[in-house]
Amino acid sequence: MSDMHSDAGGTAVAAPPLGHGHGHGHEFKYEHLHHFETPQQQKSAATFGMWLFLVTEIMFFGGLFMAYGIYRALYPEAYVLAHTKLDVTLGAFNTVVLIASSLTMAMSIYGAQHGNKKALIGWLVLTMILGSTFLGVKAIEYGHKFHEHLVPGPHFHFTPGHHGDAATTSASHQAAGGEHGAEGDHGAAAHGESTLAKDGANGAPGAHEVAGTPSRTPTGGTPPGAIAHPGEQKGVQIFFSLYFAMTGLHALHMIIGLGLLTWMMTLAVRGVLTPRYFTPIENVGLYWHFVDLVWIFLFPLLYLVGGHPQ
Amino acid sequence: MSEAHAHPPTHATAPDSTTVTPPSAHEEHVDHAMQYFKTFGALMVLTFITVAVAQMDLGFLNLAVAMIIACTKATLVILFFMHVIDADKIIKVTVCAGFIWLMIMFVFTIQDFATRGWYKVPSFG
Numbered sequence: 001m002s003d004m005h006s007d008a009g010g011t012a013v014a015a016p017p018l019g020h021g022h023g024h025g026h027e028f029k030y031e032h033l034h035h036f037e038t039p040q041q042q043k044s045a046a047t048f049g050m051w052l053f054l055v056t057e058i059m060f061f062g063g064l065f066m067a068y069g070i071y072r073a074l075y076p077e078a079y080v081l082a083h084t085k086l087d088v089t090l091g092a093f094n095t096v097v098l099i100a101s102s103l104t105m106a107m108s109i110y111g112a113q114h115g116n117k118k119a120l121i122g123w124l125v126l127t128m129i130l131g132s133t134f135l136g137v138k139a140i141e142y143g144h145k146f147h148e149h150l151v152p153g154p155h156f157h158f159t160p161g162h163h164g165d166a167a168t169t170s171a172s173h174q175a176a177g178g179e180h181g182a183e184g185d186h187g188a189a190a191h192g193e194s195t196l197a198k199d200g201a202n203g204a205p206g207a208h209e210v211a212g213t214p215s216r217t218p219t220g221g222t223p224p225g226a227i228a229h230p231g232e233q234k235g236v237q238i239f240f241s242l243y244f245a246m247t248g249l250h251a252l253h254m255i256i257g258l259g260l261l262t263w264m265m266t267l268a269v270r271g272v273l274t275p276r277y278f279t280p281i282e283n284v285g286l287y288w289h290f291v292d293l294v295w296i297f298l299f300p301l302l303y304l305v306g307g308h309p310q
Numbered sequence: 311m312s313e314a315h316a317h318p319p320t321h322a323t324a325p326d327s328t329t330v331t332p333p334s335a336h337e338e339h340v341d342h343a344m345q346y347f348k349t350f351g352a353l354m355v356l357t358f359i360t361v362a363v364a365q366m367d368l369g370f371l372n373l374a375v376a377m378i379i380a381c382t383k384a385t386l387v388i389l390f391f392m393h394v395i396d397a398d399k400i401i402k403v404t405v406c407a408g409f410i411w412l413m414i415m416f417v418f419t420i421q422d423f424a425t426r427g428w429y430k431v432p433s434f435g
Contacts, residue, residue, distance in 0.1 A: 044398055051401055055408035062412045066419055073423070092361050096354065103350040106391050110343050289391045296383045304364035306372030 031277035043279055050283040054290050061294050064246050068301060071238050078235025081160055083305035085150055086243070087141065091303035094137050095295065101130035102292040109285050112268070112278040120268050120281075127288070128261050131254055138251050145240070152241045158233060243302055250298060253291045260284045349390040356383050 036042035072079050104126040111119030149157035264281045267273050273281050360379040364372060389395040394405055 044400075047397070048400055048404065051404045051408075055404060055411070058408045058412055059415070062415055066416060069416070070419070070423055088361065088364075092357065095357050099350060099353045099357065102387065102391050103346055106346045107343065110346070286392055289387055292391075293384050293387050296387065297380050300360055300364070300376035300380050304360065304372075304376055306364050306367065306376070 030272060031279075039276075046279045046283060047286075050286050054286060057290060061246075061249070064242065064249065065297065065301075068242050068246065071235070071242065072305075075232065075235025075238065078232040079239050079305050081232065082158070082236040082239035082243075083302065084160070085145075085148065085158075086303045087144070088303050090137055090141055091299050094134050095299045097130050097134050097137070098292050098295050101127050101134070102289050104130060105285050105288045109278065109281050112273045112281050113275055115275045117268065117271070120273060121265070124261060124265055124268060124281075128258060128265075131258050131261065131288075135251060135254055135258075138247065142244075145244075150240050151244065152237045156237055156240070158236045246298055246302070250291065250294050253294070257284075257288050257291055260287065345390055349386050352386055353383055356386075 031042070032039040033042060036045065104123045108120055108123035108127060111117070111121075111123055145151055149155050261284065264273070264284050267280060356379050360376055363375050363379075366372075368375065388405065394402060
């Protein structure tokens with residue numbers, strides 16, 4: 001403690017380089033604000049604060065993961081059925097893209113730490129391109145889901161089958177879904193939330209709905225192992241609700257992240273980020289890696305549920 | 311701005327380097343750039359494995375394997391990309407605390423659902 005001397009006004013003495021390189025006096029206004037004893041203390045405080053925020057983010061997403069887990073336990077077959085509608089190839093591609101963007105983000109910070117402005121900006125641009133690619137692929141996937149009537153709501157309509165099949169038969173879906181599926185499915189699902197408790201009392205989830213819901217043969221004959229009982233139809237809709245809530249919230253974080261990266265770009269171009277002061281980009285990096293972290297769990301949970309629909 | 315001088319400063323000129331160790335103090339020993347690329351490589355391999363394993367029907371094990379791999383990947387990201395491995399102790403404690411609270415939420419919610427008998431949960435027998 002004795003050597004944590006606060007030298008008022010003596011910033012030139014109290015500023016050993018945070019990174020390598022040669023500092024310049026005019027950067028002091030960023031790296032050592034007056035209410036911190038040393039630049040290191042300021043940096044530690046900033047990192048600590050960022051992590052506290054990320055912990056709240058962990059709990060924020062954690063609630064959704066919890067909901068996912070509970071409903072997966074309640075509707076295991078429905079999850080297996082529903083996840084076959086997701087395109088594993090696109091999901092895996094996006095996983096690679098996002099992890100790569102984490103690498104470029106880390107390299108960008110590395111550039112800042114070593115005073116290599118060219119590397120800093122180059123890797124930052126790459127990170128933004130990869131982030132945008134992720135969102136672009138996500139938009140395509142969302143487009144497919146809308147097209148295939150897999151968005152929970154009045155037009156939700158689910159027919160078992162793999163992702164590829166749905167695309168080829170989407171015309172018949174629309175014909176069937178318009179007149180038939182919309183009515184029956186929605187009726188069942190709309191009351192789904194409020195009747196969960198009753199399901200339990202009656203035995204199997206969704207058992208009470210068998211009477212009220214017409215049997216579903218939209219494409220002419222139920223395929224083997226299709227929606228055996230309407231409870232699964234409800235489970236499928238819950239799966240897609242969670243899919244959109246979780247990936248949507250994740251995508252929102254990506255969009256915010258891209259905004260932060262744009263801000264970092266202006267700092268980098270203005271020469272604010274130097275080996276002596278790179279806390280902003282380091283904390284944005286932490287945020288970016290966190291978003292990557294969430295996807296690392298979302299990908300297997302949503303795209304790789306596993307098992308075959310019986 | 312001076313160009314990329316990866317020139318380590320002589321630490322003899324930093325009298326208070328004992329207070330809070332800046333991350334840069336480690337950089338003479340660890341090439342972080344190399345570490346990032348290795349981490350990336352490991353994450354790619356794990357991504358490939360998790361996709362490959364998901365193609366097999368292992369029943370209950372599918373979820374277990376997927377989650378073990380995801381947790382491994384998350385650990386790699388947290389330790390190396392997010393620098394927790396050479397962060398201050400308070401950061402390490404904060405990160406651990408975050409996951410402990412998450413586990414508290416998971417464990418208590420699951421045991422509640424599993425034992426109250428409100429729902430007949432297929433996966434819980």
